[in-house]
Amino acid sequence: MKGKKLIAVIVTLLFVLSFAVGCMYNQAASAITTNPLPAPAAPAPAEQPEAASTPAASEKPVSVEADQDEAVNVVYISASKLKVRETAEVDAKVLDNLIKGTAVDIIEEKKNDDGLPWYKVSYDSTKEKMEGWIAAEYTVKDRTELLSESLKKLDFSPQDKTYEYPGNPRVEARGIYLTKYSASNDRLDRLIEMTKRTKINTFVIDVKDDNGHMLFPTKAAEKYSPEANKHATVKDISALMKKLKDNNIYTVARIVSFKDPTYTKQHPDRAIIYKDSGKPFTNSDGLIWASAYDRTLWEYNLEVSKEAAEAGFNEIQFDYVRFPASNGGRLDKSLDYRNTTGETKPQAIQDYLKYAREQLAPLNVYISADIYGLVGSVADDMSLGQYWEAVSNVVDYVCPMMYPSHYANQTYGLSVPDAYPYETIYHSAKDSVARNKNIRTPGTIRPWIQDFTAPWVAGYIKYSDKQVEDQIRALEENGIKEYLLWNAGNKYSEGAVAD
Numbered sequence: 001m002k003g004k005k006l007i008a009v010i011v012t013l014l015f016v017l018s019f020a021v022g023c024m025y026n027q028a029a030s031a032i033t034t035n036p037l038p039a040p041a042a043p044a045p046a047e048q049p050e051a052a053s054t055p056a057a058s059e060k061p062v063s064v065e066a067d068q069d070e071a072v073n074v075v076y077i078s079a080s081k082l083k084v085r086e087t088a089e090v091d092a093k094v095l096d097n098l099i100k101g102t103a104v105d106i107i108e109e110k111k112n113d114d115g116l117p118w119y120k121v122s123y124d125s126t127k128e129k130m131e132g133w134i135a136a137e138y139t140v141k142d143r144t145e146l147l148s149e150s151l152k153k154l155d156f157s158p159q160d161k162t163y164e165y166p167g168n169p170r171v172e173a174r175g176i177y178l179t180k181y182s183a184s185n186d187r188l189d190r191l192i193e194m195t196k197r198t199k200i201n202t203f204v205i206d207v208k209d210d211n212g213h214m215l216f217p218t219k220a221a222e223k224y225s226p227e228a229n230k231h232a233t234v235k236d237i238s239a240l241m242k243k244l245k246d247n248n249i250y251t252v253a254r255i256v257s258f259k260d261p262t263y264t265k266q267h268p269d270r271a272i273i274y275k276d277s278g279k280p281f282t283n284s285d286g287l288i289w290a291s292a293y294d295r296t297l298w299e300y301n302l303e304v305s306k307e308a309a310e311a312g313f314n315e316i317q318f319d320y321v322r323f324p325a326s327n328g329g330r331l332d333k334s335l336d337y338r339n340t341t342g343e344t345k346p347q348a349i350q351d352y353l354k355y356a357r358e359q360l361a362p363l364n365v366y367i368s369a370d371i372y373g374l375v376g377s378v379a380d381d382m383s384l385g386q387y388w389e390a391v392s393n394v395v396d397y398v399c400p401m402m403y404p405s406h407y408a409n410q411t412y413g414l415s416v417p418d419a420y421p422y423e424t425i426y427h428s429a430k431d432s433v434a435r436n437k438n439i440r441t442p443g444t445i446r447p448w449i450q451d452f453t454a455p456w457v458a459g460y461i462k463y464s465d466k467q468v469e470d471q472i473r474a475l476e477e478n479g480i481k482e483y484l485l486w487n488a489g490n491k492y493s494e495g496a497v498a499d
Contacts, residue, residue, distance in 0.1 A: 073106040075119065075139040078146055080379060084132035088118035095132045096125065100379045101146055102434050104139075107131070124437070126430055126478045143438065146379070150344040154390040155354070158440040161396065165364035168314055171250040173446060174497065175202030175484040180215040182490045183240065184233035191490070192247050198497040203244065204317060204484055207253040207308045208301070210287065212262030215253075216240075216311070220303035224296070225263045241312035252315040252368070253308035257292070257301050257352070259320040264288040270297065272324065275336050281324065289324045291338040292348045292385060302359050309363040316360055317399065319370040321349060321391075322384040329383030345385035353394045368397035370448065374407065376400055376432030388435040391443075398436075398443040399484065402428045402471070405454035416459035421467045425449065425474035433478050446482035447475060451493050468496035 085092035108120035117136035213231035264271040407417035436442040
């Protein structure tokens with residue numbers, strides 16, 4: 001009898017166990033349940049597996065590529081310039097101005113007496129965290145809403161950049177520009193001596209200049225543009241580089257990319273031309289431009305860059321990395337850019353720079369790009385192909401040319417920007433710093449500043465030590481520690497950079 005009872009108990013236990021296992025299996029499987037009981041409360045978000053987390057129906061799914069800051073109530077300024085006010089009123093005291101695309105954190109929302117929505121926001125200013133009120137109607141939640149269709153095609157994703165290359169340490173560069181002539185005559189020695197008396201530690205030297213001529217004979221020029229080698233001024237590049245290294249000078253090879261009259265003379269079928277006449281397009285300087293769509297020219301420029309890197313240059317700087325000025329794009333319908341790829345202008349420039357990184361990174365050199373100073377303060381690419389975030393995202397250093405003489409009257413509310421070097425640089429730098437915050441892997445900002453007098457500008461002032469000092473101070477107040485001085489004749493204001 002006891003044996004029968006024991007068997008019955010064992011059978012019952014086995015039945016219960018199999019039923020429990022079956023229930024667990026059905027829970028794990030994606031099956032319809034008939035359990036009438038309420039579902040258990042969902043675990044806290046932090047405890048949910050990533051694969052199982054889904055947004056609530058009322059929430060917008062966060063894209064994998066979206067900036068994580070969207071989760072903390074970030075909005076972007078949609079007006080070209082938006083006033084930040086002390087209170088939520090249109091006549092309240094103005095605390096600051098924010099440019100289009102600036103990201104701000106919402107910390108409070110309210111409606112003013114007219115029933116219009118306002119946001120109290122916080123954001124990083126040049127010196128401190130700022131707070132103030134903005135009209136909510138001039139903001140968007142998704143920054144891509146501010147971009148034209150052509151700009152939306154650009155790559156704003158984080159880039160795989162090497163911060164510091166082996167054997168090529170980063171330098172806080174304070175530099176000057178040297179022509180290929182200054183790099184090959186007795187002026188070189190005088191400029192090297194200048195570095196010992198001043199803060200200057202960097203030389204930006206023409207390796208491929210505005211005429212398309214070489215600093216030293218290159219195999220690349222021999223292959224793509226033989227005439228370019230005939231004007232080389234340095235016969236022994238190894239000796240030059242040793243001299244510069246022995247004097248602890250950080251060396252930057254300036255490569256003029258798409259303004260190349262020597263190349264276009266030898267390859268007229270690759271020059272930008274007028275559609276109606278077939279004549280080459282030139283700007284006021286009379287120099288013929290090649291097209292930034294020309295992949296052969298890409299290869300030429302990068303082969304020159306590789307030879308410069310192998311010679312010992314620390315960095316490759318691409319200048320005229322743009323399309324020519326075309327009256328704000330109004331000439332585009334009249335010009336044949338030789339576009340066989342279907343790319344937009346900003347796409348071509350970004351793709352060129354991305355390709356440059358891919359080709360040059362194995363040589364342990366940094367890359368930089370010169371762009372118009374105003375690019376950091378406008379919402380488009382100025383029809384030049386230079387869109388701030390697209391360029392900064394793919395280079396190590398972005399070098400806006402912030403020469404006050406190059407800004408139109410009334411820019412930043414200044415009657416003659418050339419006469420206000422501190423103010424011009426301050427506003428340009430402030431906007432540029434704000435733009436860099438829109439991307440996760442921005443290039444370090446290292447501006448070109450003006451060390452020359454511009455008598456062609458109505459209302460100009462003479463530039464000397466004070467004006468250069470004012471520009472450097474404006475950069476420093478925006479947290480920018482690096483700069484490059486431009487003077488076409490390579491004569492610099494030593495007092496402004498004295499040690």
